[in-house]
Amino acid sequence: xxxxxxxxxxxxxxxxxxxxxxxxxxxxxxxxxxxxxxxxxxxxxxxxxxxxxxxxxxxxxxxxxxxxxxxxxxxxxxxxxxxxxxxxxxxxxxxxxxxxxxxxxxxxxxx
Amino acid sequence: xxxxxxxxxxxxxxxxxxxxxxxxxxxxxxxxxxxxxxxxxxxxxxxxxxxxxxxxxxxxxxxxxxxxxxxxxxxxxxxxxxxxxxxxxxxxxxxxxxxxxxxxxxxxxxxxx
Numbered sequence: 691x692x693x694x695x696x697x698x699x700x701x702x703x704x705x706x707x708x709x710x711x712x713x714x715x716x717x718x719x720x721x722x723x724x725x726x727x728x729x730x731x732x733x734x735x736x737x738x739x740x741x742x743x744x745x746x747x748x749x750x751x752x753x754x755x756x757x758x759x760x761x762x763x764x765x766x767x768x769x770x771x772x773x774x775x776x777x778x779x780x781x782x783x784x785x786x787x788x789x790x791x792x793x794x795x796x797x798x799x800x801x
Numbered sequence: 802x803x804x805x806x807x808x809x810x811x812x813x814x815x816x817x818x819x820x821x822x823x824x825x826x827x828x829x830x831x832x833x834x835x836x837x838x839x840x841x842x843x844x845x846x847x848x849x850x851x852x853x854x855x856x857x858x859x860x861x862x863x864x865x866x867x868x869x870x871x872x873x874x875x876x877x878x879x880x881x882x883x884x885x886x887x888x889x890x891x892x893x894x895x896x897x898x899x900x901x902x903x904x905x906x907x908x909x910x911x912x913x914x
Binding site (some may be wrong): 721740745746789792795 | 839844
């Protein structure tokens with residue numbers, strides 16, 4: 691069973707559209723994250739939720755809105771997509787003892 | 802400001818040789834540091850971590866060294882294998898910032914047969 695699963699794996703969409711990426715973890719972790727990896731492989735934190743509560747909200751345009759319906763899910767909704775939003779988005783969850791587990795990423799391409 | 806500094810250089814290493822990847826960090830508040838391996842098309846995969854109160858930790862074929870005086874972290878891979886080819890990232894965790902994990906820029910390791 692996949693520990694942290696993201697859907698879709700690939701997403702190609704036009705500028706101006708609204709899209710969502712979903713993440714689920716079956717590890718029982720309390721904390722989940724969204725990271726963005728740009729074309730130069732740089733990974734930057736976007737959001738963190740702990741048991742459905744927003745903990746970290748980095749300088750991210752408010753077109754990005756995370757939603758955590760329960761502690762096993764953290765979805766990312768993006769409004770009015772722009773070319774610069776093209777990147778790979780990684781979901782992760784964290785355990786106090788075992789550290790972070792990352793999903794396999796969602797490659798978003800805005801055309 | 803907060804940063805874990807590592808631009809994306811490439812390290813070419815002969816199969817069987819040892820590899821050393823270096824990383825500089827700037828935040829003294831970091832409570833632990835982690836090395837990740839990322840293969841093409843996959844997410845970062847945990848390799849080894851080290852608490853800020855330690856200076857060395859060993860795993861299977863990997864050793865992490867932490868020098869808090871100069872804010873330097875390194876990952877040593879012994880007897881590098883073709884399967885070690887990947888991009889490696891160091892990351893620092895800051896508990897006081899809500900367990901914020903900040904990544905360095907990554908190093909690409911290419912293992913030559």
